[in-house]
Amino acid sequence: MISQKQLQVLAFGESRYDALICDGAIRSGKTAFMSVGFVLWAMKYFTGRNFAICGKTVGTAMKNIVVPLMDLSYMRRRYDMKLSRAENKLTVSRGGRTNTFYIYGGKDESSYMLIQGITLAGVMLDETALMTRSFVEQALARCSVEGSKFWFNCNPAGPKHWFYEEWVCKAEEKNALHLHFEMRDNPSLSEEMLRRYESLYTGVFYQRYILGLWVNAEGTIYREFAGAVTSAQNRFLWPPDQKLKPWRVNIGVDFGGHLSKHSFVAVGVLPGWSGCVGLMSCRVEPYGEDADHLAVQFLRFAQAVFSRYGRIDAVYADSAEQTLIRHLISRAQASELPWLAVRIGNSAKIEINDRIRLTSILMAAGRFWYMPEAQTLRDALAAALWDSRSPAQDRRLDDGTTDIDTLDAFEYAIERDYKRYLKSSEVNG
């Protein structure tokens, strides 16, 4: 079954429009139908030409676009498709016609260099709002072949985002067909799946990813959490009558500077990454650059966590401070927890908005709790704010008025399991 919107995507190649913009909800079939429509159009009207298939990175373009396209039996029956992973290109042939589709990443430096030299007859940009503006503009500028078209799709960001202002709002002026997608435009989703996806998001993420609206990230980041913390039946506090035996225990460490404090957060992982619990957290004055003081405080914290929960599997510390990390390791070797030394390593530092997204998903799905000993973590999460001074970009407020140190430490403890947590909810973000 194919929805009306999806049929419009397939028919766009035949239309009088120069560009197609599909924005809106996740899982609505934007990528799937745009990829098919793009190749059908290219093969019908051109031969011996180059096209660009762009994702956020080359890797995501391969995974979300090229591999699913090559797996479709409809496409396999119709075309001869050859993928060269070494050259990041897909060659498609049928009945004496051949076109080449180069695969780029809108956030990859190397893609920007590579796309500069090429002449294109069309470009498909998947998740356009996540690409750099310079890459997108370069890709469009390469389309000099008569009859070329632009195919854009994305989930919404803020209303000041350049793509919204320049393309979505100016669709008519640019002779672009704008199709707004909702999850119900994907007929393959059952009511149960729709409800499950809806329950994954709250706040600004719900408005963007479920309703498909271009709205600002403003005010409190974790609204439901902040609300629950002040209510009598706080659903995020681990139930006192329920025994807690974490499957794994990770500690995140953020080092303080002259304006901030050292922050330690221990997180318990529940079996199969089904959820996590903030176990213990604390903040410590840095006393200038006294690395010994830091090590003593850290080991005291680690000892408390170990005595209570019987394990510490990994410590992820702010990777910007290698000297301090080495100091923690050497002091751990000489401590009562010498085995801890080899478990101390670097934070992964994934993008802050990805960390926020992970935390929101865990909270929305009822997969995050905290213990009474994690009070600084509770307060930091409840107080986290979006920065109202940067409407063009989602940015967390980091001006010293909120406890960013503790948020960082918490995120270092969970971010390395990003994919495992999402996989456990069977959502591949």
Ligand SMILES: Nc1ncnc2c1ncn2[C@@H]1O[C@H](COP(=O)(O)OP(=O)(O)OP(=O)(O)O)[C@@H](O)[C@H]1O
């Ligand atoms: N009409 C349909 N029939 C069968 N399967 C469909 C249909 N439409 C979409 N799907 C499937 O639903 C899933 C989600 O579609 P797709 O990835 O294209 O959504 P999307 O809008 O690009 O989502 P996101 O914004 O998360 O990238 C895919 O597995 C896709 O193959």
Ligand SMILES: [Mg+2]
């Ligand atoms: Mg998509």
